[in-house]
Amino acid sequence: xxxxxxxxxxxxxxxxxxxxxxxxxxxxxxxxxxxxxxxxxxxxxxxxxxxxxxxxxxxxxxxxxxxxxxxxxxxxxxxxxxxxxxxxxxxxxxxxxxxxxxxxxxxxxxxxxxxxxxxxxxxxxxxxxxxxxxxxxxxxxxxxxxxxxxxxxxxxxxxxxxxxxxxxxxxxxxxxxxxxxxxxxxxxxxxxxxxxxxxxxxxxxxxxxxxxxxxxxxxxxxxxxxxxxxxxxxxxxxxxxxxxxxxxxxxxxxxxxxxxxxxxxx
Numbered sequence: 001x002x003x004x005x006x007x008x009x010x011x012x013x014x015x016x017x018x019x020x021x022x023x024x025x026x027x028x029x030x031x032x033x034x035x036x037x038x039x040x041x042x043x044x045x046x047x048x049x050x051x052x053x054x055x056x057x058x059x060x061x062x063x064x065x066x067x068x069x070x071x072x073x074x075x076x077x078x079x080x081x082x083x084x085x086x087x088x089x090x091x092x093x094x095x096x097x098x099x100x101x102x103x104x105x106x107x108x109x110x111x112x113x114x115x116x117x118x119x120x121x122x123x124x125x126x127x128x129x130x131x132x133x134x135x136x137x138x139x140x141x142x143x144x145x146x147x148x149x150x151x152x153x154x155x156x157x158x159x160x161x162x163x164x165x166x167x168x169x170x171x172x173x174x175x176x177x178x179x180x181x182x183x184x185x186x187x188x189x190x191x192x193x194x195x196x197x198x199x200x201x202x203x204x205x206x207x208x209x210x211x212x213x214x215x216x217x218x219x220x221x222x223x224x225x226x227x228x229x230x231x232x233x234x235x236x237x238x239x240x241x242x243x244x245x246x247x248x249x250x251x252x253x254x255x256x257x258x259x260x261x262x263x264x265x266x
Contacts, residue, residue: 001232001264002085003257004037005029006074011093014067016107017244018093021203024250025091032257037081039073043115046076050114050143055102059109068094068109075112075239079119082196082235087228087260089253091240097138097200105139112239113140113200117148120196129194131185133223134202134242135211141165149192151185153178171212175219182223186230196235199227203243203252210244217251224255228263 005025012022029036047056059065071092078088095115096108104110113130117140120128128148132138141150152167166188168181189197204211206220228236240252 001087001228001260003087003089003260004035004081004085005089005091005253006039006077006081007036007091008039008070008074010070011067011074011091014064014093016064016067016093018107018242019067021244021246021249022091022093023246025253028250028253028257032254034257037077039070039077041073041077041080043069043072043076046115046118047072047110049118050101050111051099052102055104059104062109064094064107065109071095072110072112072115075116076119078237079116079123082120082237083123086235087231087256088235088237089240089256090237091249091253096241097132097134097140098136100139101143106136111138111140111143112241113138113198114143116198116237116239117144120198121147125196127192127194128196128198129189129192130198130200131189131227132200132202133182133205134200135204135209135213136202136242137167138200140200141167149189149194151189153181153185175214175216178215179219179222183226186226190230194234196237197227197231199236199238200241201238201252202241203245203248206243206245206248208245208248209242217255220252220255221259224252224259225263228256228259232263
């Protein structure tokens with residue numbers, strides 16, 4: 001399984017907690033012989049496809065605009081890199097599924113999921129599926145519309161099902177119930193037979209994070225193993241989003257790499 005991490009060191013130079021968690025990434029990639037791919041792309045075209053010109057002007061002077069812009073470059077680069085790799089891991093900061101077309105939400109200036117789907121569509125990928133496992137319900141599905149299947153297991157109670165959106169609230173689930181819901185979601189995804197899978201992996205579902213969710217490393221092991229086995233033979237892009245803890249982030253990245261190598265060797 002060919003793996004790369006799309007990463008710009010500039011992401012670490014930010015006040016955002018989502019940037020501070022990235023400090024060990026280069027060491028982890030090097031120690032596991034995973035290539036880091038720089039985001040050498042232009043992104044204004046894709047920003048304008050998803051967000052209004054007025055929105056771009058409003059956020060341009062925010063203190064973490066440059067971080068968010070660099071994050072978008074990483075996400076768009078993933079849409080190119082998927083031609084040459086089977087698993088593309090993209091740590092993000094300043095972007096996220098919460099941003100609306102004309103508003104930023106929380107610390108999400110730009111909607112990276114919607115931008116990535118647009119990039120993949122332009123690259124000729126017809127069947128794309130998104131799975132969203134974050135502690136908060138996002139706005140990506142509302143922007144994307146019917147362009148892709150969108151599967152969401154979020155912490156918020158306002159989750160619902162409509163059209164190509166299938167969403168399950170997860171705030172009060174036990175760990176066992178969450179894993180069961182995740183596996184059922186993968187069954188739906190598998191039946192859709194996507195060419196490319198986009199996984200918005202919210203680190204804030206971890207019990208050590210700030211959101212009140214209760215997943216742990218063992219849960220992530222199970223989820224990552226199941227997802228990588230399903231994606232084997234397909235293309236998988238993972239957006240590592242939200243969260244603030246460096247130790248949790250390191251654990252997630254290592255789990256993806258080690259599990260992918262294990263599956264490949266079987």
